[in-house]
Every structure is written in structure tokens, then in C-alpha cells.
Amino acid sequence: MTGRPNEEAASLFAEMALLMELSGADRFRVLAVARVARVLEAMPTDICDVPGARSGEDLSALVALEGIGESSARRIAEWCRTGRITDLEQLREGIPPGLIAILDLPGVGPALARSLWQNAGIVDLDGLEKAIADGRLEGIPRLGAKTIENLRQAIAERRRGAERMRLGRALPIAESIAAQVRALDGVDRVEIAGSLRRGAETIGDIDLLCVAEDGPAVARAFVTLDGVSRVLAEGSTRASVMRDEGIQVDLRIVPARAFGAALLYFTGSKQHNIALRQRAIDRGMHLNEYGLFKGPSRGAGDAQGRPVAAATEEAIYGKLDLPWIAPELREGETIAPPVPSDTLVTVEDIRADLHVHSTASDGSMEVEEIIRLARARGFHSIAVTDHSRSSVQANGLDVDRLHVHAARIRALAAQCRGVRLLAGSEVDILADGRLDYDDRTLGGLDLVVASPHAALRQSPDSATARLLCAVRHPRVHILGHPTGRLIGRRRGLEPDIRAIAAAAAATGTALEVNANSLRLDLRDAHIRIALDAGALIAINTDAHAPEQFDQLRYGILTARRGGLPADRCVNAWPARRLHAWLKDKSGEARRA
């Protein structure tokens, strides 16, 4: 099983929720269906393997799943048997598909989308754009000039390709804006919150939180900063702008005493907030962005008295009988993290980079520079792993060049103090699973990273067989960027990660989390599967230039989202343990 059927079912339920919204369905029903989609997505095993799902005779096992009731169980069973959901198909017949793109515009919810459709006959983005240009929207109830102008801008921004932004681009932008806000009068503290703080691989907007007493003044200053292209909202406790960088930035302004509650609320995820607030209610309290309070909520604007906890996240989690939970683990329906947050790997834990390119193939660094940078970072080991011969586009090394290169690295290593320099290779895994060098050549290296670079569109079965060959190869230490995906550009391979992880655990081969922000491969969900299977993880930068060593933090964030404890990450091991593993990976894996 590749795990794909659950994703397909999840996307159908997600579509159903959207269509229900557009059809004017009760919002709680919509939420319930959307929740089914998330449950299916998060499910570790094939939904159709649940007893009764394929036969459709006894749905009690499906109904027993959290969030799935009679209706959803029936729809899931129908999908498992026929690959169709009749209720969804009926919804599709009644609602123009182009409305979903309109609903997706910022500022457009189900009510407005429906109104545009029913009052103006608009069924897609092009139609909406024309109607605005023609002035056909005037006179529609509750649709004034401001709203029409906002629609026009939202379409223009969408057309400019305001897609989700990669973590590696968004975080530096956020840090620079945070510095601008920090410099404003009356601002005491600024933190990045939202999906960026959770380390999501792509983000939709930047959320900032700051401490200040004079909210309106700070909001005013924020919306007039350099780089603001449009003001979306401005109030006394929050403001929201579009920036020249093509991303929306929301600022929330709070007093210091409520900082923890605000940070918790503004970090999310939405699901995590809902779960925490429910937990508060279960304990006779209520939670909002100002704190955790005794008794039930009495509505907005009510004086809430003295909070049970508010100043720090730790205090609020504590009063809810929870340990502090790292932002990277605040995803999904369940609160309980897979591992204690204080065991998660950190940037400071990393003592070695085992995947780096030099000028011998397509890197810009001489080996001497690589050594210097490793030393500056306090690494005890660094591996030079240039490309192999099949990666012609990357100036991959044939066997003769590899011998010369490795000999030079070894000569430098002999006189290198403080850092152990490893002669390695990033060897191509060919489409059929063979490696790009013979075993004898590979056996002469200190470290072998095996990675797929070509034939990245092969079938899941072929990809699985291909990667299994590499994982089981006795000379391979690390499976590099296992899927070859590029975020937002290339899907990459879709192998059976469970099978790969099981083989990696059995052979002591580590699976790489490639820290390059375009890759982040393995991704968070795959890391969790690998850890459950007992596999080791490597976090490498795959640096081709000096500044790319800084991408390590993106790999760390991704690994933390996957629940990686430091002791399962080979790069965090002490030198002796790492080198014992490199010499005898299966033996060291058995001891681990």
C-alpha cells in the first residue's frame, strides 16, 4: 500500500465540504465534513482496511473512529467499493465548479460567493473579473463600492501568483519585518507566530505578535511602514497589510501580561486552538487570546477578571494539565505530542553535515573552505559528497576523477585539526535501483549518500523497488532526498514510505531530511512514519555554496514537525558513535 487512497478520499470529502458551503449548508455540517477529510488524511492505515469498509455491511468500526458518524461511514464504504460518492456527485451537479476559486479569494466567504452566483450569475473568476469591469455588480444587496474594489484587488493579487510561499523565503522576510516593527516607538517585544513558527513547509501569510501599550499608534505605524502595498485592516489590537514581497502580514498587538495567551492563539494551528479551548471548557474554564479564565465565556467585550494563566504559554499548558508543546507539534486534531517537546532535535544539537558539494562537481566551495565553515559551526565531522557520473548536468565525477578527488580529500583530512573530513559521494540511484558506481569503488569511500535524481516520474511500485535497492545496499549509509520532490515545482517519487522505512530500520541505513528549503525531503509526515518504523534519520544541508549551510534550520523545523528526537538523528551523535556507525551501520543500528 502506498497510502494514497486515504489522500484521495480526504480530498473528496474536502471538496464536498466546499460545495456544501457554497450550497448554503449549515456551517456545523460543513465543519463536520471537513473534519472527516482531516481524519482520513491523518490516518496511518488504509481506511478501506477498516473492517466492514469494503463489504459495507457493518459500519460500526468506521463509526467508532473519532469524527466519523453514520453518514460519513456510509460515504466511505461506498467509496471503498465503487470509488465514487453519490452525495458528492449530486453536489457537483448543482454547483458551478468555478465558484470554488471565488470562495478561495481572501474576503470571500460562502455568503458572498453565493450572492455573486445567484444575484449576478457569476460562476468563475473570469466572470467575476468581467462583471467588476462592466459595473454589473452595482445594486446587489450588501455589496458596496468598497467590497467591489476589494474583490478587484484580490483577483489581481491572485493573478500575480500569490501562492503559498516557501518557508525558506518567508522566514527571512518575516525576520526583516519583525526587525522593522521592533524599531517602532513603544514596541517592547516582537515574535513571529503562525504557521511560520510551526515550521510549515509553505505559508499563506506572516503572523507577527508584539507587546505595546498604545495599540492604535503601533497599528498606524505598522500600516505605514516601507514595503506596504495595501492596508487590509487597521484596528486597536490588530492590523493587516499586503507587502511588496507579495505576502500578507498580520500584526497583533497585546499587553505584556497576556503575551503567552496571545502567542498561543496566534501560533495555532487552528485545530490545536480548538482542541485547547475545548480542553479548557472540560475543566470548567475558557481560553481566549487574553488568557485562561475561570468559568464559561460570557461573550466579547466582557470584563473577564483575573486570568488563571496568561503571561506564558508554559503557564497555560500547565493549568490545562499539559506539558509545553513545541509549536512544530501543534498540528492536527489530537493535542498529545508523539514525543516530549524537550527531546526534539535542535540546530544546536547538530554536530556534523554529511552531504556537501565542492567545486569538484557543481558546488562553489573548495574543500578547504568547506573545512573552515564546518569548524566555524562547531561540527566534529563534515563529508564532501560530490555527484556521481550519471549526473552529467551537475558535472558528476567518473571513477577516475572520484579517485583523484577522494585522495585529495584524504590528504587534507590527514592535516586537518578539530574537524574530521570525510571522503564521500552522493551517488545516483539509477531508475532500476542500481547505483552509479560499482561496489568496490563505493567501498573505498568513508560515506555514501545514495539519491534519486532522474526518472522521478516512475510509478510508485517502481520507485519503491528502486529505493529499496539503495536502502538495502551494504555500502549505502544514507538515502538522500528520498522522493526528489521540489516544493511547488515537482511532485517527485511516491514510494511506499512504510516499506522504505522498515528496510532502513532493518539495515541501519539512515533516511535523509534534506534541509534545502526547496526540498525538505523527507517531509514531516514521512519522518513520523520512519520514526515509527525504527529508522535512523540524517539531517543534511546538501550545501552547494557557503550560505546554504544556513538552510539547516529549515531541515530542523521539518524534523521537529516529524517528531524527531536528537538521539535518532545521526548528525547529533558524538563523533565516536557517528564514526562507529559509518564503519558498521547495521551493527551500530542494532546497538541503538
Place this chain on the structure above:
DNA sequence: GCCGTTTTCGGCCCGACTGTTTTCAGTCG
């Protein structure tokens, strides 16, 4: 649509801001 150490009915997290409104629905996070 889902769910139940108050429940098989009546709730469902909570608050800020906008726009088109004379008191609030819609949207967002």
C-alpha cells in the same frame, strides 16, 4: 454532521475588524 462523567437533542472555540449597516452579518485567524 457529530457527539454525550449534565445530553439521543441541542449544542458545536472565541474575538476583532470591515462594510453596509441604524444593530449586525460576514469573514478571518
